[in-house]
Amino acid sequence: MLPKPHRLRHERDFAKLSVKGRPMYGPFCVLRAWKSGSTPSKIGFVASGKMFKKAVTRNLIRRRMREAFRPFLPTVPPGYDLIFVGRPEVITSDFVALRESIGHLLEKMPKELERPMTRPPKSPRSRRGEIAYAKATGTERPTKRTPLEPRYPEQAK
RNA sequence: CGGGUCAGACAGACGAUCGCCCCGCGCAAGCGUGGGAGGAAAGUCCGAACACCGUUCCUUGGAGCAAUCCUUGGUUCAUGGAGAGCCGUUAACGACGGCCAGGGUAUACCGAGAUCGUUAGGCCACGCGAGACGUAAAUCCUCAUUUCGACCUGUUUCAACCGCAAGGCUGAAACCGCCGUUCACUCGGCACCGGUCCCAAUGACAUUUACAUCCCGCGCCCCACCUUCGCUCGCAAGCCUAGGGAAAGUGCCACAGAGACAAUACUAAUCUUCGAAGCGCAAGCCUCGUUGAUGAAAAGUGAAAAGUGAUGCGGUGUGGGUCCCGUCGCAAGACGCCGAUCUGCUACACAUCUCCGCCAGCGGCAACGCUGGUGCGCGGCAAACCCUCUCCGGUGCAAGAGCAAGUCUUCAACUUCGGUUGAAGGAUGGUCGCUCGCCAGAGCGUGUCAGCAAUGACCCGCCCAGAUAGAUGAUCGCCGCUCCUCCGUUUCGCUUCUUGAGACUCCGGUCUCUCGACGCUUCAACGCUGGAGAACAAAAUUCGGCUUAUCGUCUGGUCCGAACA
RNA sequence: GGGUGCGUGGUGUAGCCCGGUUAACACGUCUCCCUGUCACGGAGAAGACCGAGGGUUCGAAUCCCUUCGCACCCG
8 A cells, every 4th residue: 555645535535536637548547636735645546346346356456556656656746636547458458568657647647737627527427426526516415316116105105 | 097976175385576454673764484365255145242222110329408310230112023843052043953744756675455467487278370390182383304396597707709889799617417409598308406485294492281299479268376577555765845723714716617615596307386388088298488395416627526535234215117006098008006026316323444633541852653532524725814822122333432633611820801821621523533342253273072963061282364445466486287289208009021939731821929120109107398277256343154156176975987807 | 334126029118916728018020912112001920938946836927935137225
């Protein structure tokens, strides 16, 4: 694991980054960055449970990304929050290529953040995303979804 | 040796470099012979530990004048949910072990049975069919031989000559007879080679018939068996069972069937009331409709059809047949019925066997089993509603506890009167941070003892993950495993050549054994080159079960196949 | 950590609660007709053992249990 000050830890931060973070797409993973002002910079690694059903593959993807990122830790300037979102190619890729790809992403990250956002943030996909999106944008919390109607209402009561 | 199946165990090893989490030491930097995912960690189908929060009724102790509050230990919740053969194991369970009952398969052992039999045999006896062999007779199909007779006379090749050619002619030879004759194989005769046909005889074979023997098959009978085998039934391993109650009630039971559980509504049948039509001289008969009664036996339907079922005897009632008798009728015949006789069904009673329930006795801890008595005796479904008995309060480690900052209140000090600082508080708490809960446990391993077993007790030894966006990764080395592949060695087999020995011989050789050489090659072992593969899947409070996923390796049991003994 | 729903022809759904011939409907597919041709239209046909495995019952898509897969909700 990374040293504790460098870890991105709270669910709120992950949700904020997935909405407001500037995405940069690499061949193996997606880097989302946001200038938060926290010193030192905080980094998180994500593997979606929806894309990767097995816990073994999720763990493997996060480990490989973290190990590939580790040499670049001293070079990251302070003041940023970063998350790396893994894609399926991480499992089968060559480790050296993965490391070069992450280095390239980090290199162009500060420049990219200076340019203005051209596209509006995407709408959230999951319910957790909806709640975090509401907190981040200041709108109202979404109401509970109604569960499915029972088949025989009279008997269900 | 190979394969299937069941049970159990394992889930590659060692090392290097860069890194991660925990632990220990150290003020710290850091250091270290330290530790670091599973059998399912998974699914969440059950059960518990642990923690907090209720509710009913009591209870222990304390504070307070009291109301009341705090506290200790028990108890209760029932509109709801769960369980259901018995005993045991366990912290507990729907798990596990043993047993009981029921279902059900193979069909071993044992027992029994007979409207059973394409078994085999014994005993007695017969017929039919086929076959073999023998004897006798007959027949003609076939073949062979012999004999009699009839018919058949040229064909082919070569050579010479003539012709333009087609062809002619002559001769020779072969098939081939001879004599005479003719232009001429033209004719005649003889003989009969040859061919064809026919008749007869003989023989062989065959066929048919008769007889005898043997054997086989089939059928029938005697049959009374006996033995054996098969068959059926009982008992019955493994296996399966959510396995209380259908004599508490409600509901459902499609189609079919009169009827699916208070249904005799309809229908058939019998008797009967009334009416109508027809037949008959009449008595009366018959048909249709209708009133009421009896009424489910048989048959049929269906998964399932009532007085538990079966048998025997007695017996009541009733139906039918025959005889006799009576009435009507000329007769044929019709109707009635005392009696006699035969017969069908049967209320009821008795006896025996049997199912079920209940009671008693005996055995068993019990489920239950056996025996006896008795008769409150109406199908199925409760994984339909339900009834009986038993158990269950709820929430879940994001449970919950603490620390600190913060807020509030009080007090003190200072003050520029705005406040600041400090202390205290059994006050407050959906942010954030930290600690505990949280890894020494229903723990693991060896052994002994108890028990049929599940399991338990004891001794000794061991420490073996505790993260919190969540620790095992990356780059390699080497060895091992499985599969494929290159090459080599050994072994086995084969071809060719060869050494020696033996046997046979038609003297040419052939066969068997054996030493050796070259070559080819299946399988196996070993060495070796290169390549591929190595599953299912990762803790999140912790355990016990269940279920599901899983490349392979090993061990044991069992079954099948092949080879050898 | 708790909880819910759904698996039925190629596709989307009925049927299930309250068991009963041969599982219904629409679209799609195929064949024929119509048209000069295509479409539309008309006539007809094929296509399912109800996710899997057990059990209860005379009888199971339906009831019960186990299991697999999919979708979803709350914290």
